[in-house]
Amino acid sequence: MVSHLKHRTLSGALIEEIRQAILSGRYPAGSQLRQDALAETYGVSRIPVREVLFQLEAEGLVRIVPQKGAIVSELSLAEINDVFELRALLEPRLFRKSAPLLDGDDFARVEEVQNRFLKATAAGEIDSYGQLNAELHLALYRRAEMPRTQQIV
Known part of the structure; x- marks a missing residue:
C-alpha cells in the first residue's frame, strides 16, 4: 500500500x-x-x-x-477532552496567522479537500473522515509559519 x-x-x-x-x-x-x-x-x-x-x-x-x-490503548473520555481542549487553544492561533496569507491556490486546495470530504460523507466512508479533516485543517493553517504548533496539533 x-x-x-x-x-x-x-x-x-x-x-x-x-x-x-x-x-x-x-x-x-x-x-x-x-x-x-x-x-x-x-x-x-x-x-x-x-x-x-x-x-x-x-x-x-x-x-x-x-x-x-x-x-x-483505550482512550478515556478525559484524554479525548484534553486533546480537543488543547486543539481549541492552538488552532485559532494558527488560523489567525495563516488566514491573511492564504492565496487563490490555497483556497482551491481547501475547496478540493472539502469536496472530497462531502463525497466521503455521502458515501459513508467513515475511515476517510479523520484524514480529510486533518488535510482541511492543514490547508487552512499552512501559511502560519508555526511548525511546532502545527506539529502539536
Whole structure:
C-alpha cells in the first residue's frame, strides 16, 4: 500500500495509515497489532512497522506489552477532552496567522479537500473522515509559519 515511498516518507505515511486505522476503530481498543501482520498488510518490512509502533506508544495510542507486542490503548473520555481542549487553544492561533496569507491556490486546495470530504460523507466512508479533516485543517493553517504548533496539533 505505501511501499513505493522513500524510507522517511514511508514511515510518515505508515504512521498516518495506522494512526487513522486506530482512530477510526478499524483497530479497536484492546486489539493486538502484530508487526508481521501489519508489515504484510502495508507491504513493508517489519523495521518501519516497529518504528511506527514505538511512535504510536509515545503518542499513547498503543501500549507495548512484553510477550504480547503492541496493544491498542483505550482512550478515556478525559484524554479525548484534553486533546480537543488543547486543539481549541492552538488552532485559532494558527488560523489567525495563516488566514491573511492564504492565496487563490490555497483556497482551491481547501475547496478540493472539502469536496472530497462531502463525497466521503455521502458515501459513508467513515475511515476517510479523520484524514480529510486533518488535510482541511492543514490547508487552512499552512501559511502560519508555526511548525511546532502545527506539529502539536
